Amino acid sequence: MIEADGLTRRFGERVAVDDVSFRLEPGQLCALLGPNGAGKTTIIRMLLGLVGPSAGGATVAGIRIPGTPAGMASLRARVGLLTETPGLYDRLSALENLTLFGRLYRLSGSDLSGRIERELRRLDLWDRRDDPAGTFSKGMKQRLAIARAIFHDPDVVFLDEPTAGLDPEASRDVRQLIGTLKRAGRTIIVCSHNLAEAAALADVVAVMKQRLIAFGPVETLGGSGQGVRCRLVAVDPPERLGGVIAAAAPIGGLARVGNSFEFTVRDPVRALPAIVAAVVAAGVGVVEVRPLERSLEEIYLSLVGADHA
């Protein structure tokens, strides 16, 4: 579980993270989105206990941040981190890389070797276990780094661009692996610029730009403050139909494309029946009327763009 409470981090005059609060339950996956420099890395470092907050705090895997050095060491034992670059020791083999980190996580003996074999087999690296990591392809390095982030069974996992550099098949395998971790009750934060992937994986999406611009399930983000974009398709609509629609209910952003009219309404449940009734009363047949589903990319760009404006 992760609970951030007013997390703030300043570097001198610059505010990297500003008053961020959210809560994630065990088994929830959060896609952390935001432009470069939005504070994503800083917030992850704060949640790992590597960087102290200037104000506010958090509880991660039951451990309070900020805390004592011993508390932060306990926290780091219960979280896994995949950094933006794999950060492997190129001169060590895959097996040695995991053994080193396993020992640092206080694992040993058959428990350690069993975990290493399980992850290397799962990530299709077992046959290359004795090869130096420096000889691996980018995708293999990324898979090995993922194995390193999860093989000690952490309660909370932070994954920074987990499928970067992977081919489509390997990306799918990693997504399946992340799904398995989620089902096993791990709390996961994934930083990604791949919005389609984030939409497919995430239970909740957090959009950051120093502060938390939006937080919630993807389907609830589209309507936040902006209204819902809707489309009405009519049969041979006359020129004046736009005026009819506009008069029937409060709308914004009206646009006509052929027989379709797109517009934004704040309350579709009240507005759409009124609009349909007005159009029918004007003697025009209605083929369909429905809210448009917005992609995460559209939502993200509107949120980040609106914040920028």
Added chain:
Amino acid sequence: MPNVGLRVFVTKELRDLKSSPQVWPGYLILPLLGVVLPVVFLALAPLDLARAADPDLVSLMRFAARDPWLARYPEAERLPRLVVRDFGAFFLLMPVMLSALAAALAIAAEKQQRTLEPILATPLSDQEFVLAKLAAVLVPAIAVTWIAAGGFVVAVAVVTAIRYRITMVPGAAFWVSLVALAPVGGAAAALLGMRVSIKARDVQGAVQTASLWVIPAGIALVATLGRVAVRHLLGSAIAVLVALLVAAWLYRGTLRRFQREEILTRLG
């Protein structure tokens, strides 16, 4: 067991050191100089020193005559005994030079290779991290120093036995210095190097800073203490004590400066 991480980390560090082109040449060249230079000098120095015309040699002879310990020996033996005694200080400088450079690279190289953040995100404590890095640079530096010093002792014993008909070996002060002062002096230099590494943004910067001030400072410290240490047993004991105090002070300071947050912030 809290030190399991330390042991594994040291093993990894030693393997990294083997393939570090900035560091390992020093592990070959310095021991070679430590053995070859005194042997060449002892083998080529004129036996009849009273007739020596070389002004440097003459001034060295005058210096030897003023040294109370050397003055006890016949004139012909003074110069080789001076070389055997004072060249021992080189083996106190060796671990300083080797460990300071390796330590300067220790953290900077991890920053550059982007391996530092995953390591810092493990439960490894600051103390374990610093100790592992210290051990990793100190163990090979001391091992190489002791092997080279062994080579030096055997080589000068053989050369003096052949040329001067007397087997000359360094005295007790040399052995005490080698066993105690060399590791402590090396540790102090390594800790200074590590401070540079913590602050450095890249390997080149770390190497430059270490070469410009850490190694000269370490050499100045050990040369001051070493001159006393290799000549008198009491001097070597005092030098070890002083070096221990300096090393302990540097260790505390290095631990204080080892701030994960600052290191990661500098990392970007």
